[in-house]
Amino acid sequence: MKIYIVGGAVRDNLLGLPVQDHDYVVVGATPDDMIKRGFMPVGKDFPVFLHPDTREEYALARTERKTAPGYKGFVFHAAPDVTLEQDLIRRDLTINAIAQAEDGALADPFGGRNDLQQKIFRHVSSAFAEDPVRILRVARFAARFTDFSVAPETIALMRQMVEAGEVDALVPERVWQELARGLMEKKPSRMFDVLRACGALSRILPELDALWGVPQPELHHPEIDTGVHVMMVVDVAAEKNHALPIRFAALMHDLGKGATPMAEWPRHHGHEARSVKLVDAVCRRLKIPGECRDLALMTAREHGNVGRALELRANTIVALLERSDAFRKPQRFIDMLSASECDYRGRTGFADRPFPQAAYLQGALTAAQAVNAGEIAADTVQRYPDQPQRIPEAIRTARIAAVSRFIDMALQK
Numbered sequence: 001m002k003i004y005i006v007g008g009a010v011r012d013n014l015l016g017l018p019v020q021d022h023d024y025v026v027v028g029a030t031p032d033d034m035i036k037r038g039f040m041p042v043g044k045d046f047p048v049f050l051h052p053d054t055r056e057e058y059a060l061a062r063t064e065r066k067t068a069p070g071y072k073g074f075v076f077h078a079a080p081d082v083t084l085e086q087d088l089i090r091r092d093l094t095i096n097a098i099a100q101a102e103d104g105a106l107a108d109p110f111g112g113r114n115d116l117q118q119k120i121f122r123h124v125s126s127a128f129a130e131d132p133v134r135i136l137r138v139a140r141f142a143a144r145f146t147d148f149s150v151a152p153e154t155i156a157l158m159r160q161m162v163e164a165g166e167v168d169a170l171v172p173e174r175v176w177q178e179l180a181r182g183l184m185e186k187k188p189s190r191m192f193d194v195l196r197a198c199g200a201l202s203r204i205l206p207e208l209d210a211l212w213g214v215p216q217p218e219l220h221h222p223e224i225d226t227g228v229h230v231m232m233v234v235d236v237a238a239e240k241n242h243a244l245p246i247r248f249a250a251l252m253h254d255l256g257k258g259a260t261p262m263a264e265w266p267r268h269h270g271h272e273a274r275s276v277k278l279v280d281a282v283c284r285r286l287k288i289p290g291e292c293r294d295l296a297l298m299t300a301r302e303h304g305n306v307g308r309a310l311e312l313r314a315n316t317i318v319a320l321l322e323r324s325d326a327f328r329k330p331q332r333f334i335d336m337l338s339a340s341e342c343d344y345r346g347r348t349g350f351a352d353r354p355f356p357q358a359a360y361l362q363g364a365l366t367a368a369q370a371v372n373a374g375e376i377a378a379d380t381v382q383r384y385p386d387q388p389q390r391i392p393e394a395i396r397t398a399r400i401a402a403v404s405r406f407i408d409m410a411l412q413k
Helices: 008-014 031-036 084-088 112-118 126-130 133-144 152-163 172-183 189-197 226-239 244-252 255-259 271-286 290-307 314-323 330-345 357-369 373-383 390-412
Strands: 002-006 023-027 048-050 057-060 062-066 074-078 099-101
Touching (some): 002 084, 008 099, 008 112, 023 084, 031 048, 062 084, 133 152, 133 172, 172 244, 226 244, 255 271, 271 290, 290 314, 290 330, 290 357
Parallel strands (some): 023 057
Antiparallel strands (some): 048 057, 062 074
16 A cells, blocks of 8 residues: 555645645555545545544545546546556646655656646646536636646647537536636636636636627726726736625626627616626526625626715715615625725726725715614604604615715815
8 A cells, every 4th residue: 555645735835835735545455445544434436535633535546437428427446456647647737646655755657847847737638628627627727826827738628628518517516616716816817818718718607708809988998808807807806805705796797798789889888787687697507605696796786886986966875875785784885895996996007096985985884874773763653653654764864864964074075
């Protein structure tokens, strides 16, 4: 029995990066051998075991054979005669197919260390084409390792996989899992660059893919192209270290511009309403978690109003707060302001411009929150005991007055 560290731990160690998790492969052992040593079996499809002390995963060396479309159609074979090289050849990229023995010696049969030095993502073998999730993984790696490029032959293979319909067999949950992880990387736009380069984005997110080539008014969008703008926006969200819901909202906010009739270009009147419909369709199809879905829908609907905040009257601002459910969920409203700020800064030359709208609307919310709704309700019931329907309007009137006073004070400054 020989035990090797494999995959990301070896790669990251060679790159001088912090190692998060260790994966181990065991050569020359049977499941009984592992159990006798105190390992706990946990694998459903192939033999994986938890170390009795560290609880880290150890997998028996295995080969696999493609039996059906998608990423689940495999038959695995694990046996003591499966070699380390046979196990490594089924892995996705050469930089992930390096193994480290217990004495520290490296096994690198497919040139992974050279590709690390050259900063290249290159598939190990033709087995790469059997698992469409690998397209998403390569794209996600591009967002993490921002100075790496994908080998031309690997892009070509990924394109063949897309044309063969492999991407269409991916289940929504797995697509979202990989997209979410990529959005949380250092430069999310690179993930979408790779997906576009191989044609996968048009299959996975056609609503997003439609944005490239759609022009916007140069005065407000010097970058002009809507797809370029949205990529700048998600990268700003990453630079600000925002949470996943804000990054997803940044990605989705302008989908409606891809549905603007060409005759109306470069203007996009009413794109917010179109965006809401498209975001809803994406969230339903990919089964996006509620927190991400709700913020994305709100941002798509309201980011234009946020941009015009300094021009809005008090009653319009209160209506915005009510539509956004800001009194019950103030943090979500603040997150929407953050996503809208990313929208503003994700434009050529706008990165360092002031964006007072976010603080302005947050101040308006604070002023409206200061209204004592309970006292107003009690006073209204006392004055109009048979007309409880007056309570919401009385509270709203008080909030409008509070926001109006806030606006007057803000203008004086």
